[in-house]
């Protein structure tokens with residue numbers, strides 16, 4: 477028998493056979509925005525998810541400023557309702573609430589959706605609502621986005637200047653309740669003081685679903701080497717974000733994305749790194765210039781990586797990881813196995 481050398485395409489296909497997990501995607505707000513339309517998930521998202529071999533997606537409930545505070549809860553519920561209705565209309569998807577359901581969906585070659593929340597605003601100050609959202613399928617929560625809320629403060633998009641305050645009593649209660657319910661605590665966006673507070677309470681592996689390392693983009697919304705090590709000590713996982721790899725357009729490249737992966741792996745090992753693409757261009761491109769300007773003034777201008785702009789591009793990342801010398805086992809851990817371990821331990 478002659479051994480035929482595997483081509484790079486064949487190697488990518490083999491590595492993608494178990495599918496890819498992306499733990500942060502702003503899908504529900506877009507489905508809500510388009511709530512008068514049907515089959516948005518199937519027509520606008522399924523083709524890219526399938527061609528990128530995506531197997532699990534963390535879909536984040538997020539409430540835009542214009543709905544707060546009055547209608548935050550209602551819009552969050554509406555986003556969940558749209559998600560269920562859209563999944564009902566397309567059998568290629570399944571909303572999953574535990575590890576077993578995720579594995580069942582993967583076995584059936586469905587795309588598993590894990591409902592997450594970015595910012596606890598929909599809860600107001602009522603801890604009871606966390607239980608209600610749990611019953612609706614919420615399985616991961618980040619306490620804040622960039623703004624302050626009843627749970628705590630977000631990290632600013634600057635190298636200093638975040639609030640020095642840690643979590644509020646309400647924020648601490650949410651963390652404790654998440655441990656009881658089995659709802660993954662996500663440390664993405666939280667300010668440095670809140671980050672420490674969460675880690676002082678949690679006993680299970682912490683995650684940062686979508687972030688970048690401050691070494692390459694020094695803002696408090698991202699995470700420092702000390703913070704990366706704290707996640708490593710808790711056997712947690714950090715998902716690397718594709719829209720904040722650098723402040724500079726010319727440095728926002730696939731190689732820089734892999735630099736972020738490599739930096740985390742160098743500090744805490746390959747078991748601590750995963751993917752949280754945070755693909756955002758599909759929303760950004762729908763905005764009027766005024767909204768883009770407002771985002772630039774309030775936070776930052778996102779710099780999209782030319783060959784990693786949506787889920788159909790996931791193969792470019794795998795190709796780059798191969799080129800950069802990552803082993804099959806390392807690539808599989810980055811693409812899915814580390815997140816699967818988190819699901820197994822929490823859900």
Ligand SMILES: [Zn+2]
Pocket residue numbers: 594664665686754
């Ligand atoms: Zn975010």
